[in-house]
Every structure is written in structure tokens, then in C-alpha cells.
Amino acid sequence: MLSKLFGEKCTICKHKCKKPSKYMDDIGNEMKVCVKCVSYAERRAYRKIH
Numbered sequence: 001m002l003s004k005l006f007g008e009k010c011t012i013c014k015h016k017c018k019k020p021s022k023y024m025d026d027i028g029n030e031m032k033v034c035v036k037c038v039s040y041a042e043r044r045a046y047r048k049i050h
């Protein structure tokens with residue numbers, strides 16, 4: 001997909017972001033989280049994937 005070249009979509013806000021952090025939700029789904037949504041992910045106790 002061409003869109004991959006232009007950044008990935010944040011799982012939470014659905015906006016494109018250049019460098020999303022990866023988190024795993026409580027059922028093991030990998031999520032891409034933009035800088036704006038990191039605090040939201042932290043609050044939901046999603047685990048950060050390094």
C-alpha cells in the first residue's frame with residue numbers, strides 16, 4: 001500500500017502520524033499510538049512495545 005510510505009494511522013484518533021509508538025491493548029492487539037494519544041494509552045494501561 002502506498003499510504004504506508006506517508007506514515008501510519010493512529011489506532012485511537014485515526015489520524016496519520018509519522019512515528020507512532022506501539023502499544024498492546026488488554027487483549028493483545030497491537031496499536032499504533034501518535035504522540036497526542038500516548039497519554040490516553042497510558043491511562044488505559046496499554047503496554048508499550050519496545
Ligand SMILES: [Zn+2]
Binds near residue numbers: 011012014033034
Ligand atoms: Zn492519535
